[in-house]
Amino acid sequence: MSDIAVSPEIAAAPKALLHDHLDGGVRPQTIIEISDEIGYTNLPRTDAAALDQWFRESADSGSLVRYLETFEHTVAVMQTPAGLHRVAKECALDLAADGVVYAESRYAPEQHVAGGLAMEEVVEAVNAGFREGETEAAAAGRPIQVRALLTAMRHAARSREIAELAARYRDDGVVGFDIAGAEAGYPPTRHLDAFEYLQRENAHFTIHAGEAFGLPSIWEAIQWCGADRLGHGVRIVDDVDTSGDAPVLGRLAAYVRDARIPLEMCPSSNLQTGAAASYAEHPITLLKDLRFRVTVNTDNRLMSGTTLGREMQHLVDDAGWTLSDIRWATINALKSAFIPYDVRLALIEKVVKPGYVALGVPAYTV
Numbered sequence: 001m002s003d004i005a006v007s008p009e010i011a012a013a014p015k016a017l018l019h020d021h022l023d024g025g026v027r028p029q030t031i032i033e034i035s036d037e038i039g040y041t042n043l044p045r046t047d048a049a050a051l052d053q054w055f056r057e058s059a060d061s062g063s064l065v066r067y068l069e070t071f072e073h074t075v076a077v078m079q080t081p082a083g084l085h086r087v088a089k090e091c092a093l094d095l096a097a098d099g100v101v102y103a104e105s106r107y108a109p110e111q112h113v114a115g116g117l118a119m120e121e122v123v124e125a126v127n128a129g130f131r132e133g134e135t136e137a138a139a140a141g142r143p144i145q146v147r148a149l150l151t152a153m154r155h156a157a158r159s160r161e162i163a164e165l166a167a168r169y170r171d172d173g174v175v176g177f178d179i180a181g182a183e184a185g186y187p188p189t190r191h192l193d194a195f196e197y198l199q200r201e202n203a204h205f206t207i208h209a210g211e212a213f214g215l216p217s218i219w220e221a222i223q224w225c226g227a228d229r230l231g232h233g234v235r236i237v238d239d240v241d242t243s244g245d246a247p248v249l250g251r252l253a254a255y256v257r258d259a260r261i262p263l264e265m266c267p268s269s270n271l272q273t274g275a276a277a278s279y280a281e282h283p284i285t286l287l288k289d290l291r292f293r294v295t296v297n298t299d300n301r302l303m304s305g306t307t308l309g310r311e312m313q314h315l316v317d318d319a320g321w322t323l324s325d326i327r328w329a330t331i332n333a334l335k336s337a338f339i340p341y342d343v344r345l346a347l348i349e350k351v352v353k354p355g356y357v358a359l360g361v362p363a364y365t366v
């Protein structure tokens, strides 16, 4: 969707990414090679460039449901330990090359058992791939930490089981839980059992909400389910009245802002699913100006033809963002990460702040 060039400053800026789907960021060439190895013959294109194009165009329908149909082909090549390992390793390398220093990558273990793997084996293969990618990236001078979020599909009925899996692997590379998939008709409260379990376990979770569906979904995610963060949450603007001289926040929007609930915003993805009309008009900028805890994310790099650098470049080019805004969003992301406070602080103080000073951005003020 967005083959824009990223400026040297944005490319070099240390970045943090909270919302990136592992199965939404597979390299086209890898899809083709694994398909050959496993005998998967349903790919819509067999040339890497054409396949890349196909994903972007097919995901560009204006409908979340149709957007999600394209994942059939990435999930198909992520059914073996070798396939999962390779995809995870390449994910870490690609993010490191984009200047990402910390990432949370999510995937749904229940979608990777068609070849007979146990969900534990899925988690372990992905973890091993991330660790190898981290090692290679560090050796290449691009250190990155990648942690996993386990997603449950909201139309399915395995969320409690996957929540338990996330808790079991919490000391082994998994830092949280999520629900994803078609939003309309599948409210977060359908999975209350899983969320209540995680709260009792003192575990972290985010919920895709306020993307294809509006305020009730956000309200349930926060006030019924207790979400730590919102995946997208873009529709929170429906509770901001901009008709007068100054924007007025409704009760829910005020709660989200005042409680510092992180919004994992994904501009390009929202343009493709119809949740926003353009980068210039995307609510992320209004929400930034109102000081919501905004973060910038990729969602699905393959389907959107994007990188975190590109998402940021679009905001700079079309919505008036500055490098200082990008640093603010990056620090917001690290403040909101599901890793221990001391690790977050070390990344902010030792990596992010010095990285922006090196780019000549004036010192950070709150």
Ligand SMILES: O=c1[nH]cnc2c1ncn2[C@@H]1O[C@H](CO)[C@@H](O)[C@H]1O
Binding pocket: 021, 022, 023, 024, 064, 068, 071, 075, 106, 107, 108, 111, 151, 180, 181, 182, 208, 211, 269, 299, 300
């Ligand atoms: O923007 C999105 N909204 C809702 N669900 C999504 C989005 N992007 C990806 N997935 C879903 O999450 C699964 C696990 O990674 C993917 O297979 C896809 O079905």
Ligand SMILES: [Zn+2]
Binding pocket: 019, 021, 180, 208, 231, 299
């Ligand atoms: Zn998502």
